[in-house]
Amino acid sequence: MNFFKTILFGLILSSLFVLPATAARIEISAPGEQTIPLAITRLLPMGIGNTQPAVATEVQEVLEGDLDLSGLFDFVDPAAFLSDAGKLGLRRNEVDFYQWRMLGAEALIKGGYSVSAGKVTIELRLFDVITQRLLTGRRYTGRLKDVRKIAHTFADQVLKSLTGEKGPFSTKIAYISKRTGHKELYLMDVDGHHPIRMTNHRSIVLNPDFSPTRKELIFTSYKKGNPDLYRKEIYTGRESRLSLKPGLNIGGRYSPDGREIALTLSKDKNSEIYLLGTDGTIHRRLTNHYSIDVDPSWSPKGNKIAFVSDRRGNPNVFIVDIHSLEVTRLTYEGKYNATPAWSPKGGRIAYSRLDDGIFNIFTIREDGTDERQLTFGTGNKEHPRWSPDGRFLIYSNDLGGKGKSIWIMRSDGTGAKRISAPGADDSHPAWSHHW
Amino acid sequence: MEPSRKQRWQQLQSAFEPRFKQMLLVSLLLHLLLPILSYLPFFSQQAIEKPPVYRVNLVNKIVKNPQAGRPEATPAKKKKAVKSKPKRKAKPAVKPKPIPAKPKPKSKPIPVKPKPEVKKVKPQPVKKVTPVKKKPQPKPAVSKIQENNLQKRLEQIRAKQQKKAAEQAQKDRIADLKAAALAESSKVRSPISSAPVGMADGHGNEAGVSAIAFVQEFIQQQWNLSKYQVPGNPEAEVKLLYNAEGTLLHYKFLKKSGNTIFDESLIRAIARSRRLPQPLPESMTFEILFNLKDMLGKP
Numbered sequence: 001m002n003f004f005k006t007i008l009f010g011l012i013l014s015s016l017f018v019l020p021a022t023a024a025r026i027e028i029s030a031p032g033e034q035t036i037p038l039a040i041t042r043l044l045p046m047g048i049g050n051t052q053p054a055v056a057t058e059v060q061e062v063l064e065g066d067l068d069l070s071g072l073f074d075f076v077d078p079a080a081f082l083s084d085a086g087k088l089g090l091r092r093n094e095v096d097f098y099q100w101r102m103l104g105a106e107a108l109i110k111g112g113y114s115v116s117a118g119k120v121t122i123e124l125r126l127f128d129v130i131t132q133r134l135l136t137g138r139r140y141t142g143r144l145k146d147v148r149k150i151a152h153t154f155a156d157q158v159l160k161s162l163t164g165e166k167g168p169f170s171t172k173i174a175y176i177s178k179r180t181g182h183k184e185l186y187l188m189d190v191d192g193h194h195p196i197r198m199t200n201h202r203s204i205v206l207n208p209d210f211s212p213t214r215k216e217l218i219f220t221s222y223k224k225g226n227p228d229l230y231r232k233e234i235y236t237g238r239e240s241r242l243s244l245k246p247g248l249n250i251g252g253r254y255s256p257d258g259r260e261i262a263l264t265l266s267k268d269k270n271s272e273i274y275l276l277g278t279d280g281t282i283h284r285r286l287t288n289h290y291s292i293d294v295d296p297s298w299s300p301k302g303n304k305i306a307f308v309s310d311r312r313g314n315p316n317v318f319i320v321d322i323h324s325l326e327v328t329r330l331t332y333e334g335k336y337n338a339t340p341a342w343s344p345k346g347g348r349i350a351y352s353r354l355d356d357g358i359f360n361i362f363t364i365r366e367d368g369t370d371e372r373q374l375t376f377g378t379g380n381k382e383h384p385r386w387s388p389d390g391r392f393l394i395y396s397n398d399l400g401g402k403g404k405s406i407w408i409m410r411s412d413g414t415g416a417k418r419i420s421a422p423g424a425d426d427s428h429p430a431w432s433h434h435w
Numbered sequence: 436m437e438p439s440r441k442q443r444w445q446q447l448q449s450a451f452e453p454r455f456k457q458m459l460l461v462s463l464l465l466h467l468l469l470p471i472l473s474y475l476p477f478f479s480q481q482a483i484e485k486p487p488v489y490r491v492n493l494v495n496k497i498v499k500n501p502q503a504g505r506p507e508a509t510p511a512k513k514k515k516a517v518k519s520k521p522k523r524k525a526k527p528a529v530k531p532k533p534i535p536a537k538p539k540p541k542s543k544p545i546p547v548k549p550k551p552e553v554k555k556v557k558p559q560p561v562k563k564v565t566p567v568k569k570k571p572q573p574k575p576a577v578s579k580i581q582e583n584n585l586q587k588r589l590e591q592i593r594a595k596q597q598k599k600a601a602e603q604a605q606k607d608r609i610a611d612l613k614a615a616a617l618a619e620s621s622k623v624r625s626p627i628s629s630a631p632v633g634m635a636d637g638h639g640n641e642a643g644v645s646a647i648a649f650v651q652e653f654i655q656q657q658w659n660l661s662k663y664q665v666p667g668n669p670e671a672e673v674k675l676l677y678n679a680e681g682t683l684l685h686y687k688f689l690k691k692s693g694n695t696i697f698d699e700s701l702i703r704a705i706a707r708s709r710r711l712p713q714p715l716p717e718s719m720t721f722e723i724l725f726n727l728k729d730m731l732g733k734p
C-alpha cells in the first residue's frame with residue numbers, strides 16, 4: 001500500500017513540473033487603441049411628469065461636447081444603437097451589455113429624466129461594458145435652467161472614474177470682452193455658454209484672476225483713471241480697490257494658497273514684481289532691476305514665480321525664487337516671449353511667443369528643456385491659461401480678423417476650438433477652480 | 436640619378452614660394468585631420484536607419500514552428516516548394532492553348548472541330564452536336580423550320596462553348612499572373628541584408644504564424660487606453676494560461692502597476708481576449724509585460 005502511495009505521490013509531483021509547459025514572455029508596449037469607444041444614449045423620460053425632449057437633447061449635447069474635448073473617447077455612432085438604447089434600464093442587471101459589446105463600445109452612458117413643477121431630476125450612469133460594472137452613477141435635481149450645469153458636472157464625474165481625476169467642465173472662465181464698447185469683465189461656462197457681464201466700469205478692465213479659495217476675482221481697471229487692482233466677490237457683486245499705488249497695479253495673480261497676490265507695480269517709476277497681502281499691503285519686492293518686469297505666474301507649490309523681463313534684451317520668461325530671490329532664465333528663442341502661465345499640475349509653463357510676426361502658444365518644462373510649439377498657422381494666440389486640472393489651455397485668438405475670441409485646446413495642442421462668440425474682441429481668459 | 440632629382444627639386448622650389456615645403460606639410464596634415472574629425476562625435480552623421488522589413492501574415496494559421504518569412508532567407512527546401520508551385524500553375528497555362536482553338540470554329544466549319552473539345556467539356560452537348568453533324572448530310576430530307584431550329588440550338592451550344600472557353604482562358608490568365616507574382620516576390624530582396632526575416636522569431640519549417648506573435652498582436656488589439664488617462668509609464672505583468680482551443684483558463688497579475696486605471700484597462704483587455712479566434716498548437720502560458728513605452732513622447 002505504502003509503495004503505491006509513494007508512486008502516486010511521485011506521479012502527482014512530476015505532473016506539477018510537467019504541466020507548465022511553455023511560458024512565453026511577451027512585451028506589449030502600447031495599447032492597440034488609444035481611445036475608449038463610448039456610447040452615449042439619449043436620456044429617456046422616467047416616472048411620472050412631463051416629457052421634455054429639450055432636456056435630453058441638451059444633456060446629450062453638453063456631454064458630447066465635454067467628453068469629445070477630453071480626447072479620451074471615440075463615440076459609437078448612435079445610428080448603430082440596438083434595442084437597449086431605447087430601454088430605460090439604469091441598473092446593472094437591466095442593461096444588455098452584449099448588445100453594446102457587439103457595437104464595440106467599452107463604456108456606456110445611460111440616463112433618465114423627469115420634469116415636474118419646474119423641477120428637473122436627472123439620473124445618469126456610466127457603465128463598463130466589458131466587465132459589466134457600474135463605474136459611476138448620479139442623481140441630480142435642479143431647475144430647468146440648471147440642465148447644462150448638471151450635464152457638465154456629470155462629465156467631470158465621467159473623467160474622474162476613467163482617469164482618477166475630476167474634469168474641469170463645471171467650472172467657469174472669466175474673460176475681458178468689448179461687446180458693450182468698453183472692455184468689461186465677463187464670466188462664462190467652459191463651453192462658452194451663459195456669458196454674464198460682471199463689471200460696468202465703462203473704461204478698461206484687464207487681467208482677471210480667480211481666488212483659489214473664495215468665490216472672488218481680482219482684476220485691474222482704469223475706472224478711476226489709474227490702473228488699480230480690484231477685488232470682486234462673484235455672488236454678492238461687492239467690489240473694492242485692493243491696490244491703488246501710483247502707476248501700474250497690473251497682472252495680479254493669487255498664490256496657490258490664496259494668501260498672497262503677486263503683481264506688477266511701477267510706483268518707483270520702473271515696473272517690478274511685488275507680493276501683496278490680501279489686504280493690499282506690500283509684503284515683499286521680488287525683482288530689483290532697471291528693466292521691465294511684468295506678468296507674474298505662480299508655481300503650484302507657491303515657492304517660485306515665472307515672469308517676463310527684458311533684462312537680457314528681448315522680453316523673455318524668467319523664474320524667481322520667492323525665498324532666495326534668485327532669478328533664472330527660462331526662454332532664449334524668439335523675439336518676444338510673454339504672459340507665462342505655470343501649469344497647476346506642475347512640470348510645464350505655457351507662454352506666447354512672437355515669431356514671424358505672429359504670436360503662438362508654446363510650453364516648456366520648468367527646467368528650460370523640451371520646448372514645444374502647440375499652435376500654428378495664422379491668428380495671434382495669446383494669454384494662455386491652464387484649466388485647474390492642467391488638462392486644457394485657454395487663450396485668445398484673433399483668427400479670421402473679427403477681433404479676438406477665446407479658444408480652448410488640450411495641453412498637447414490638439415482639439416483646439418473656439419468657445420466664445422466671435423466679433424466681441426474677447427481676451428485675457430482665466431479659469432476658475434472647482435468651487 | 437640622385438643629383439638630377441635634387442636639382443629638379445631645387446628648380447621646383449625656386450619656382451614656388453619660399454615656404455612651399457611647410458605649406459605642403461600643413462596641407463597634408465589638414466587632409467589627414469579631416470577623416471579623423473569626421474569620426475569625432477562632434478560631426479557624427481546620423482546614419483539613415485531604414486526600418487527592418489517584417490512580413491507577418493496574420494491570416495495564416497498558428498503553427499508551432501513558423502518558418503522564416505523573407506524569401507531569399509528561406510532554406511533550400513522551401514525554394515523547391517516555391518518553384519514547384521509555379522510549375523503547377525504553368526501547366527494550366529499550356530492547356531488553354533488547345534481550347535482557344537475553339538473560337539476558330541465560330542467562322543463556320545462547324546462539325547469537325549467542336550467534337551473533341553465538346554467531349555472533353557461535357558458529355559451531354561456532345562450527343563446533341565453529333566446528330567447535328569449527321570443531319571446536314573441528308574439535307575434535303577429536313578424541313579427548313581427544323582433546319583432553322585437546329586441552327587439555333589447549334590448556335591446556343593456554340594455560344595456556351597465560347598463562354599466556357601473565355602472563362603477558362605480568364606482563369607488561366609489569373610493563374611499565370613499569380614504564378615508570375617509569386618516568382619517575382621521570391622526575387623524581392625530586403626534592402627538590408629541583416630534584416631530579420633519574415634516572422635521575427637521564424638526558424639522552423641511550417642508556413643504560418645507563431646502563436647506568441649499572434650497572441651501578442653491579438654491582445655494588443657483588445658487593449659484600449661488613452662494617453663490622457665494615465666501619466667508616465669506604468670508597467671504591469673500578467674500571466675495568462677490558454678488551453679489548446681484558445682480559451683483562457685486562468686490569469687494572474689504577477690506585478691500590478693499601482694495605477695488602478697492602467698490595471699483596469701488590462702483586465703478589460705484580458706476579458707476581451709477570453710477566447711482567441713484561432714486555436715493554439717498546444718496549451719500555452721504567456722507572461723505578458725504591459726507598458727506604455729511606445730506611447731511616450733508622442734504628441
